Amino acid sequence: MRKGDEYLASLRDDREIYLDGSLVPDVTGHPAFAPVARTVAELYDLAADPLTDMTYVAPETSREANRVFAIPRSRDELAARRHAIEIWARHTHGWVGRGPDHVGAFLAGFASCPGAFAAGPRDLAANVSAHYRRLLDESLFVTYAIIPPQFSRAGTAHGWDDEFIQVGVVAERPAGLVVRGAQMLATGAAVADEILVSCIKPLTDQDRDFAVSFLLPLATDGMRLHCRRSYATGATSGYDYPLSSRYDETDALVVFDDVLVPWDRVFVDRDVAGLRRQFFDTGxxxxxxxxxxxxxxxxxxxxxxxxxxxxxxxxxxxxxxxxxxxxxxxxxxxxxxxxxxxxxxxxxxxxxxxxxxxxxxxxxxxxxxxxxxxxxxxxxxxxxxxxxxxxxxxxxxxxxxxxxxxxxxxxxxxxxxxxxxxxxxxxxxxxxxxxxxxxxxxxxxxxxxxxxxxxxxxxxxxxxxxxxxxxxxxxxxxxxx
Ligand SMILES: Cc1cc2nc3c(=O)[nH]c(=O)nc-3n(C[C@H](O)[C@H](O)[C@H](O)COP(=O)(O)OP(=O)(O)OC[C@H]3O[C@@H](n4cnc5c(N)ncnc54)[C@H](O)[C@@H]3O)c2cc1C
Missing domain, CATH: 1.20.140.10 (Butyryl-CoA Dehydrogenase, subunit A, domain 3)
Incomplete structure (x- = not known):
């Protein structure tokens, strides 16, 4: 099982995170992000501790994995999953909304129903299953940005002034899709391993280019996070701000500046109905x-x-x-x-x-x-x-x-x-x-x-x-x- 130190080490990469006018060189050493990264590291250490009994042998990999990522296949498994989630929730007393277990559960739901990803113009089911197995094996911290930026709520993306305010496909290449635009509001993304990008708001048939779903590492060329104000940096001490100083997850606008998404990381490709299948048919x-x-x-x-x-x-x-x-x-x-x-x-x-x-x-x-x-x-x-x-x-x-x-x-x-x-x-x-x-x-x-x-x-x-x-x-x- 992944340890907290391994998670922290993996955050030291080329991710492009902006805060207060500057690029953050290393989130684990920055006062805005280090505290919550430490909290997430504690969650990983808890899961790796045999005394917490948070692991099981995942049938998808035949290897040990964290129960918070499980596809429950009985009522007992559902209860065991709840117990594991409760252990993490109790550690932060519920003040971390987007720990690795939140989007991890969405990915488990996706993988439970590969058929939902095979029913579109392109069969992408194998991608979903492969990344779920990676989630189980590597205990990844995945976050998501699945809401179009607040531009206008009177219509959908195809009608907006600039074609690509909401992230969408600008080109298709042999290697994958090129995406441009932005999506809100990725909580925890600054300290996550990967991000699921999609759209849960209803789209119309004219929004086909924006009807995508893909998973990217945070350190991806052309992807940048613009973070809101940090509350952790304003916390004068742990005694004065005991919650801000530990649990400020950060939220960020995610920008895609012609980012190449390799085919094996695409879950839904320009398929409006596919987005609904992804979130709702799969459970x-x-x-x-x-x-x-x-x-x-x-x-x-x-x-x-x-x-x-x-x-x-x-x-x-x-x-x-x-x-x-x-x-x-x-x-x-x-x-x-x-x-x-x-x-x-x-x-x-x-x-x-x-x-x-x-x-x-x-x-x-x-x-x-x-x-x-x-x-x-x-x-x-x-x-x-x-x-x-x-x-x-x-x-x-x-x-x-x-x-x-x-x-x-x-x-x-x-x-x-x-x-x-x-x-x-x-x-x-x-x-x-x-x-x-x-x-x-x-x-x-x-x-x-x-x-x-x-x-x-x-x-x-x-x-x-x-x-x-x-x-x-x-x-x-x-x-x-
Ligand atoms: C702290 C925080 C963290 C978040 N973290 C994430 C995250 O990690 N990932 C992610 O993808 N998203 C995240 N979100 C975004 C969240 O999903 C959106 O805020 C949410 O979907 C609502 O969209 P919106 O903010 O654009 O509000 P809008 O859709 O603009 O709605 C705002 C208000 O306008 C009115 N309104 C708008 N449309 C209608 C309508 N059709 N009918 C009636 N009233 C309407 C209502 O009063 C509504 O409450 C986060 C949001 C917050 C506040």
């Missing part, structure tokens, strides 16, 4: 998003723990109104956890023998996420009050003898020393109020598509037959007479 979308919900459960539990501790430290937990707020948080977290378990309980094998988590339960939870997460944050802010601002500017105040006296005397609670109180409330601020927290607010609302998209999945996957039949049966039981 990749449910498998990938079940990972996301398992991760979300760990995060909600962590935030719930923060809320409970705020109420205990401030001694508000004796107040019935506060208990009600804690109860609402408990309800929200339990609903998501229950949906994850229900999706597993009601899972069933698809035509390819992959056990798919139940889409009704899974998309039901996802459809609520854009309201649920902001509500969770609002309750924690409500409970925290000004405590998240009645704080010294930085850890340096805690170390300054002339200042520390006041802090020890006035910034404490019964039985809780200043150092611990400040530590807790700084963590709370990084979870609900810092720039890192603001990005997480946006992430939970948008990572799987805009809220209207997530609700669309819930609408299409509920299965209204029984509900409508129940109403019709009731309507038939009485009449105007």
């Amino acid at each position: 990749a979308h449910v498998l990938g998003n079940s990972q996301a919900q398992i991760r979300f459960v760990a995060k909600l539990r962590f935030i719930l723990g923060l809320a409970r501790k705020i109420a205990a430290v401030n001694e508000t937990d004796r107040i019935p109104g506060v208990q009600e707020k804690l109860g609402e948080l408990a309800s929200l977290a339990s609903v998501v956890e229950s949906a994850v378990l229900a999706a597993e309980y009601r899972a069933a094998p698809d035509g390819n023998g992959m056990w798919r988590p139940d889409p009704r339960a899974l998309y039901g939870a996802m459809g609520l996420q854009a309201e649920l997460y902001p509500r969770v944050l609002a309750i924690v802010r409500d409970l925290a009050g000004g405590g998240v601002l009645q704080l010294p500017a930085s850890v340096r105040d805690m170390a300054a003898p002339g200042i520390r006296g006041d802090l020890d005397r006035y910034v404490r609670s019964p039985g809780v020393a200043a150092e611990d109180r400040v530590k807790l409330f700084k963590l709370v601020w990084d979870a609900v109020g810092s720039e890192f927290a603001g990005r997480h607010h946006q992430y939970e609302m948008f990572y799987a598509g805009a809220p209207f998209v997530a609700k669309g999945y819930a609408y299409r996957n509920y299965g209204y037959e029984q509900a409508v039949a129940d109403v019709e049966e009731f309507l038939a039981s009485y009449s105007i007479d």
